[in-house]
Amino acid sequence: MKITVSINLGGFSFNIDEDAYAELKRYLKNLELHFAGEESSSEILSDIESRMSELFRSKLTSYKQVINIGDVSDVISIMGNPADFSDNDGPSPKEKFSTPGAHRMYRDPDKRIIGGVCAGMGAYWDIEPWIIRGIFIALVMAGGLGVLVYLILYVVLPEAKTTAQKIEMKGDPVNIHNIKDSVKKEFDTVRKNMKL
Amino acid sequence: MDLENTKAQMRKGILEYCILSVLSKNSCYASDIIKELKEAKVIVVEGTLYPLLTRQKNGGLLSYRWEESQQGPPRKYYELTTEGREYLADLDNSWEELVESVKLIRKK
Numbered sequence: 001m002k003i004t005v006s007i008n009l010g011g012f013s014f015n016i017d018e019d020a021y022a023e024l025k026r027y028l029k030n031l032e033l034h035f036a037g038e039e040s041s042s043e044i045l046s047d048i049e050s051r052m053s054e055l056f057r058s059k060l061t062s063y064k065q066v067i068n069i070g071d072v073s074d075v076i077s078i079m080g081n082p083a084d085f086s087d088n089d090g091p092s093p094k095e096k097f098s099t100p101g102a103h104r105m106y107r108d109p110d111k112r113i114i115g116g117v118c119a120g121m122g123a124y125w126d127i128e129p130w131i132i133r134g135i136f137i138a139l140v141m142a143g144g145l146g147v148l149v150y151l152i153l154y155v156v157l158p159e160a161k162t163t164a165q166k167i168e169m170k171g172d173p174v175n176i177h178n179i180k181d182s183v184k185k186e187f188d189t190v191r192k193n194m195k196l
Numbered sequence: 197m198d199l200e201n202t203k204a205q206m207r208k209g210i211l212e213y214c215i216l217s218v219l220s221k222n223s224c225y226a227s228d229i230i231k232e233l234k235e236a237k238v239i240v241v242e243g244t245l246y247p248l249l250t251r252q253k254n255g256g257l258l259s260y261r262w263e264e265s266q267q268g269p270p271r272k273y274y275e276l277t278t279e280g281r282e283y284l285a286d287l288d289n290s291w292e293e294l295v296e297s298v299k300l301i302r303k304k
């Protein structure tokens with residue numbers, strides 16, 4: 001005996017084994033992260049869900065009414081994992097797809113004074129950006145080297161645009177809960193600013 | 197050298213062209229397109245198709261309409277826009293050129 005879960009996929013309701021459900025959920029989360037940087041990512045995801053729903057329906061008969069882990073693995077192998085379909089014309093997979101726990105340096109557009117370089121370095125090392133700004137200002141005073149270094153870093157470091165990238169910048173593991181927290185934080189900040 | 201990777205890169209390069217070619221004959225919904233692409237062995241995993249379709253639609257090459265279906269929920273039927281047809285004609289030409297170039301090089 002197994003416990004089943006009832007899900008809605010592409011407008012159809014399915015009964016699915018608990019272990020199969022966990023696997024499906026993991027897969028869909030991965031896709032969501034993969035397409036996070038893409039324009040109309042929700043449209044792509046809903047197209048994929050519709051297709052998966054179609055594939056699952058073809059696996060059900062009057063004798064077999066529950067989706068099991070084998071069905072989920074089959075459908076995933078038909079659809080492919082994000083690594084299989086990262087393509088050339090979009091942003092490179094490294095840029096848009098963050099592996100969980102990755103820690104990369106970005107420019108931080110939210111706390112920037114000029115280009116967000118110091119703010120990004122501060123977020124990366126978890127130190128106050130003004131310490132880094134102080135070092136840069138000292139370098140500029142000492143002969144202008146600071147300007148050059150700043151410009152190079154500005155060009156080299158990508159801006160943290162997506163929520164996934166902002167989490168990567170701080171080095172927390174990227175998962176749906178983090179993204180939710182971070183989005184919520186942004187909302188709270190906006191709300192606070194509105195009140196002021 | 198990774199042969200499989202090289203092959204995959206080749207397929208990816210022509211996939212966009214193949215999608216437009218499939219749609220130039222008549223409007224299709226995603227699963228029809230997949231069927232044709234799979235028969236022609238230009239696609240391995242289906243997930244590759246959806247971001248491309250959405251990107252082509254956003255780029256003005258494709259449009260879609262919802263159509264009722266007897267087997268399930270309404271389906272998205274894609275078709276080429278006028279811009280898409282022009283784009284495809286351009287790709288047709290460059291494909292011919294590529295084939296000629298490769299032929300020429302292999303003959304020498």
